[in-house]
Amino acid sequence: MAPDVKAIDGPVGAEKDFTDLHAWCEVYLPGAGWVGLDPTSGLLAGEGHIPLAASSTPTDAAPISGGVDECEVAFAHEMSVQRVYESPRTTKPYTEAQWADIVALGAQVDTHLLADDVRLTMGGEPTFVADRDREGEEWNTAALGPTKRGYAVELIKRLQKHYGGGGFLHFGQGKWYPGEQLPRWALSLVWSKTGSTLWRNPDRFSDERGGDLLKTEDARLFMTDLCNRLALDSDCMLPGFEDTWYYLWRERRLPSNVDPFDAKTDDELERTRLRKVFTQGLTTVVGYALPLRKNPAQTERWETGSWFLRDERLYLMPGDSPMGFRLPLDSLPWANSSDRIGQPERDPYDEAFSSALKSYASTALKQQSAQQGEIKKREGQAPKRNESAKDTVRTALCAEVRNGSLYVFMPPLTYAEDYLALLAAIEDSAESLNLKLVLEGYPPPRDPRLKLLQVTPDPGVVEVNIHPSENWAELVERTQTLYEEARQTKLSTEKFMVDGRHTGTGGGNHFVLGGATPADSPFLRRPDVLASLIRYWNNHPSLSYLFSGLFIGPTSQAPRIDEARNDQVHELEIAFAELKRQQQYFGSNTQPWLIDRILRNLLVDVTGNTHRSEFCIDKLYSPDSSTGRLGLLELRAFEMPPHAEMSLVQQLLLRSLVSHFWQHPYEQKMQRWGTELHDRFMLPTFVKMDFEDVLADLKNAGIPMQTDWFAPHFEFRFPRIGDLQTRGIELTLRNALEPWHVMGEEGAAGGAVRYVDSSLERLETHVCGFNAERYRLLCNGEEVPLQSTGRVGEYAAGVRYRAWQPASGLHPTIGVDSPLVFDLLDTWSNRSLGGCQYHVTHPGGRNYDTFPINSFEAESRRLARFFRMGHTAGTLRGNTLQKSLEHPFTLDLRRSALP
Numbered sequence: 001m002a003p004d005v006k007a008i009d010g011p012v013g014a015e016k017d018f019t020d021l022h023a024w025c026e027v028y029l030p031g032a033g034w035v036g037l038d039p040t041s042g043l044l045a046g047e048g049h050i051p052l053a054a055s056s057t058p059t060d061a062a063p064i065s066g067g068v069d070e071c072e073v074a075f076a077h078e079m080s081v082q083r084v085y086e087s088p089r090t091t092k093p094y095t096e097a098q099w100a101d102i103v104a105l106g107a108q109v110d111t112h113l114l115a116d117d118v119r120l121t122m123g124g125e126p127t128f129v130a131d132r133d134r135e136g137e138e139w140n141t142a143a144l145g146p147t148k149r150g151y152a153v154e155l156i157k158r159l160q161k162h163y164g165g166g167g168f169l170h171f172g173q174g175k176w177y178p179g180e181q182l183p184r185w186a187l188s189l190v191w192s193k194t195g196s197t198l199w200r201n202p203d204r205f206s207d208e209r210g211g212d213l214l215k216t217e218d219a220r221l222f223m224t225d226l227c228n229r230l231a232l233d234s235d236c237m238l239p240g241f242e243d244t245w246y247y248l249w250r251e252r253r254l255p256s257n258v259d260p261f262d263a264k265t266d267d268e269l270e271r272t273r274l275r276k277v278f279t280q281g282l283t284t285v286v287g288y289a290l291p292l293r294k295n296p297a298q299t300e301r302w303e304t305g306s307w308f309l310r311d312e313r314l315y316l317m318p319g320d321s322p323m324g325f326r327l328p329l330d331s332l333p334w335a336n337s338s339d340r341i342g343q344p345e346r347d348p349y350d351e352a353f354s355s356a357l358k359s360y361a362s363t364a365l366k367q368q369s370a371q372q373g374e375i376k377k378r379e380g381q382a383p384k385r386n387e388s389a390k391d392t393v394r395t396a397l398c399a400e401v402r403n404g405s406l407y408v409f410m411p412p413l414t415y416a417e418d419y420l421a422l423l424a425a426i427e428d429s430a431e432s433l434n435l436k437l438v439l440e441g442y443p444p445p446r447d448p449r450l451k452l453l454q455v456t457p458d459p460g461v462v463e464v465n466i467h468p469s470e471n472w473a474e475l476v477e478r479t480q481t482l483y484e485e486a487r488q489t490k491l492s493t494e495k496f497m498v499d500g501r502h503t504g505t506g507g508g509n510h511f512v513l514g515g516a517t518p519a520d521s522p523f524l525r526r527p528d529v530l531a532s533l534i535r536y537w538n539n540h541p542s543l544s545y546l547f548s549g550l551f552i553g554p555t556s557q558a559p560r561i562d563e564a565r566n567d568q569v570h571e572l573e574i575a576f577a578e579l580k581r582q583q584q585y586f587g588s589n590t591q592p593w594l595i596d597r598i599l600r601n602l603l604v605d606v607t608g609n610t611h612r613s614e615f616c617i618d619k620l621y622s623p624d625s626s627t628g629r630l631g632l633l634e635l636r637a638f639e640m641p642p643h644a645e646m647s648l649v650q651q652l653l654l655r656s657l658v659s660h661f662w663q664h665p666y667e668q669k670m671q672r673w674g675t676e677l678h679d680r681f682m683l684p685t686f687v688k689m690d691f692e693d694v695l696a697d698l699k700n701a702g703i704p705m706q707t708d709w710f711a712p713h714f715e716f717r718f719p720r721i722g723d724l725q726t727r728g729i730e731l732t733l734r735n736a737l738e739p740w741h742v743m744g745e746e747g748a749a750g751g752a753v754r755y756v757d758s759s760l761e762r763l764e765t766h767v768c769g770f771n772a773e774r775y776r777l778l779c780n781g782e783e784v785p786l787q788s789t790g791r792v793g794e795y796a797a798g799v800r801y802r803a804w805q806p807a808s809g810l811h812p813t814i815g816v817d818s819p820l821v822f823d824l825l826d827t828w829s830n831r832s833l834g835g836c837q838y839h840v841t842h843p844g845g846r847n848y849d850t851f852p853i854n855s856f857e858a859e860s861r862r863l864a865r866f867f868r869m870g871h872t873a874g875t876l877r878g879n880t881l882q883k884s885l886e887h888p889f890t891l892d893l894r895r896s897a898l899p
Contacts, residue, residue: 003048004091008488014048019079023061024049030844033860046856050081090494090502090642091855093712099645102709106472106652109703112659119520120513120658121468122475122651126482127461127507127640128155128491134851140460140506143177143184151491152455152462153209156187158485160202163453163467166359167191168199168423170410170439171208173325174456179751182320188443189453197359198420199427206436212404216285218435219399219406223288225429226397227304232290236304239285240323240398243315286316287323287400291393292411294343294418302422305393308333308382324398324409324441333382333389343414348518348621348629357416357449397422398441409441416447446627448517461507461640462491470516472655476648483644494642496852499841500861501735502642502719504549508557509640509647510616511654514632521631522658524592524621527583530599530633531576532661534615538562538569539671541681542691544614545737546710546717547650549639551756553678553739554606558614558636562673563739564606569670572602592621592631612636642716649709660701679887682737683764684718685789685796686889721763722866726834728769729824731777733838733866736762736798743808757809759802762890763838765822766796775833776878778823782896783881787889798890803840816840817893823871825878835871843867 002014024038024045036045055061088094094102113120129139130151138145156169167190174186192198206212220239227234280286295301307314309331316326346352383389398409408426413419423439430437444450454465466482469475483493495503515521523530537543537560544560545552554563561568575598582598583590596617605612614637622628635654641647673681680686695705721733738761745752765777765784770793777784779799786795801817818840823832842848843865852858884890 004089005487008490017081017083019081021079023058025058033864088708088711088715090646090712090716093643093646094709098706098709101706102645102649102652103472103476105703105705106476106648106655109652109655109659110472112663113655116659116662118522118658118662119515119525120522120655121470121515121520122655123466123468123512124479124647124651125463125465125508125510125512126479126486126493126647127458127463127505127509128486128493129461129495129505131490131492134495134853138460143180143457143459144182145457148457148462149185150209151489152185152187152457153207155462155464155486155489155491156189156453156455157207158489159453159455159482160189162481162485163451164189164191166195166197166199167451168439169205170443172410172440172443173321184457186443187455190444191451192357193449193451194356196357198357199423201427201431204427204430204436206405206438208403208405208438210404212406212436214401214404214406214435216287216401218433219287219401220285221433222406222408222429222435222437223290223397223399225433226425227290229425229428230302232292232302232304236291236306238289238291238307238314240287240289240314240316240327240400241283242280242286243318244283246318287398287407289314289323289327289396289398291395292397293393293395294413294415303393305391307392322398322407322409322440323400324396324411327396327398329394332394333392334386335390335392336388345414345626348626348631353448353517357420357447406435406437407440408437410439410443412442414445416445416450419444446630458507461505463507468512468514468516472652475651479648479651480644483647493640494855496855496858498848498851499865500852500858502716502855502858504639504642506549507640508549508636509638511635511638511651512619512632513635513654513658514619514630518592518621518629518631521620522662523633524590524595524631525588526662527579527590527595528665529658529661530595530617531579532666533633533657534561534572534603535576535668535670536657536661536666537614538572539668540690540694541673541677542687542694544637545681546687546691546713547639547641548637548717548737550737551740551758552737555742555756556739557612559605559612560614560637560677561603562677564604568602569672573670575599575602592629593623596621596623596628641713643712646712646716649713653705656698656703656705660698660703664701675886678739679798679889680787682739682762683796683798683889684714684734684736685764685766687718688714689789718764719862721838721862722836722868724822724834724836724868726824729775729833730768731822731824731836732766733822733836734764734766736764738762738800741810743810746808755806755808757806759804759806759809760800761803761840762798762800763820764796764798767794769793770795774827776825776827776881778825778832778872778876778878779891780817780821780893780896781872782879782891782893784891785881785883785888796889800890800892800894801840802894811894814894819843819870820893821870821872823876823878825876830875830877832871832873832876835869837867837870839865839867841865 002016020040022040024036024040026034026036026045028034036049038045038049053061130136130147133139133147136145138148160169170188170190172186172188174184176183190198223237224234227237291304291307293303295303309328311331315328316323317328319326395411397411400407400409410419410422413422426437451467452465453467456463456465464482466478469478486493493505495505497503514523518524541560548558551557553559561572579595579598582594599617600610600622603613603615603617604610610616611618614635616634616636619628619630619632619634621631638650641650681690691710692707695707698705718734718736721735723730723732740760741757743755743757745754765779765786767777767786770786772786772795777786784797784799786797788795799820801820802814803816805816820838820840821835822838823835825831826833848861852861879896884892
């Protein structure tokens, strides 16, 4: 059988399904089961090997046996194989026919969006992990790591082949969270939306992974040439040095019996930093800084000036960041804030954004330099004490050589036009000196005329901020391209837990909805569409839980609005009424900042964090900053799906709902779910029933999404543990969801920590053909509170149990519930008609030391823990069911352990 996904390296397997009748040998390995070795094909036997017969001796396994004599008849045979059923799976979620229907429906939804002038754009933040070293800290908890940036550079180089024509690469600094020693990096690909050339020669970009052998002198030559091109005084250029006095003081603090080149400090980063500085030498030039700003009065001129510092040299702040982030700006002469020259930010609705960005060619810069005349020498004087130094230039462009590559640090600029003009001069200097470089420092200002694709690190993953798509065809192409290029980079979309459970990457896959500009955003033009989405998500919990990760609940990364406070729904109803009143009063001119002010204090988590919310409007239209006024809505309750087509079906669902609510706003009363939210809707049966209602609403609206399109999502989120058939009754066990608790603060190295008790798990028991008057379902002797689904003989319930014993968790004296023994009890005979066992851990009591290396090992670990045997023998009565008032759908085995 042909594999669903071709291997990048190693045997690729069959190109298409074919038959080849031959024998192979199999050996039983404890813990792994039967493993087949196929010497004919040179492969391990997989699901494509179909056994027709088995024998303990090779001679008996021959497909044909007997004698043969001379024969004059023609002998021929033919073998064929045909797949009669394709089970939904993450490697091949849809058949070709299904995918064709999905693509066609996406085009149909696009027709509705275009006809209604919705102007919807969609982006996202897919996350990936390396397919090797799955146990590494950088692929589980740490944001940074030894190999993560290398993977990211390879990925963005691959994506540059598809996008960013005429654009440039910028490797800058990303976010810096409290508790992290170093800021994160951000690799960006920037290009013009209209196709203007922003950078002419991509070969001028250096591959920082190695190859260049430049010296600091090359940085000086580059800066000198750049000054000449911008008609600036090169005497203002300053060489930067490491802070001699700090490192001499740091050296004196080291133990007397260690070498500064091998400081043996506990901090690995500090050891590396000291070794680098002392190897380099304190008198060595690190790089060069050029004070630089755009003259707001003469928009065609660049300005520089002298820096008057307390020290005779430009000593950099100690650290590991690029030179531009370590400049001693606090030592510059004081100036009154009202005297400092700056440029105002542009309003997101500014008409300047409607004009195209021009291509900045070298000829334009030469004409500009000629108009400026000869370079004027700066004869600056140090300002007097307490005199406001209003003319001091306080931003700088830097150039330094690190690991043989030239890094150019871009200064902060307000307007994209200025940034691109400076880039053109930088490229001209690099071309004239035949140098390759890496751009770092400040990224270009946000501008709707620029497109941005970014690769950044996040705890345990590499995150890609994909550029928004304006239609379904773009969305399909970009999502599939990203998944494939990530696979070619040897980045994976899936992980496996130690017990073999298949999960996402651990990072989010937040979908971002909005418009090309804030003026185009559907949620600013029609606030009732945003209100409709929030209302609909509240009334259909399946939308929150079907696509989420394992960590859900009020303390998760994307809590529902009704998981934080009991009165949140009441407050939202008041907010929606006020939003409707404002929209009726202002019409299409509703002030965008009002939408933010009305909703931002309600779309929060339990701590008031506006970013950690299922519906995040941080970038919708917050008056606090320009980056918050982008007209974007972020939906955070989406985990990274393992296949591009699964992701696209999720995005099609969102596009369909926006199209539907644009025509018919949803104004149904918001449901108060109470404890039912974490009882009924933790179980896959009831999640599926609720989601079928969602699809029925879309079908009635003329958008016929099919239920089987989401079968892979159900199998991925609620994997089957095992099943049992006896006496016409079918019992199925599936993993369910569990909202984990966050523990109280505990002391730890570096401060206080709060653990998550992930030892509590839940599974669903689902029975068909069940007579509730005669039979009972028991788990470890306790009756399971089966609830009717509304279909004859069909019931479902949840079982909560402690899967493992954490060092810090709820109820530390309650032990592990293993194994879980299920019995179908016949109350007429008081005997078990049959049952099964589910071992929470390895049935032999073994603890796995490593994560599964692939999906086959993960599956074997899962299958090894379920047995269609081991039910209770003899007379059996079971404990009387004690229904819970808070959680009537769930049996909590921790309560059964109590006296």
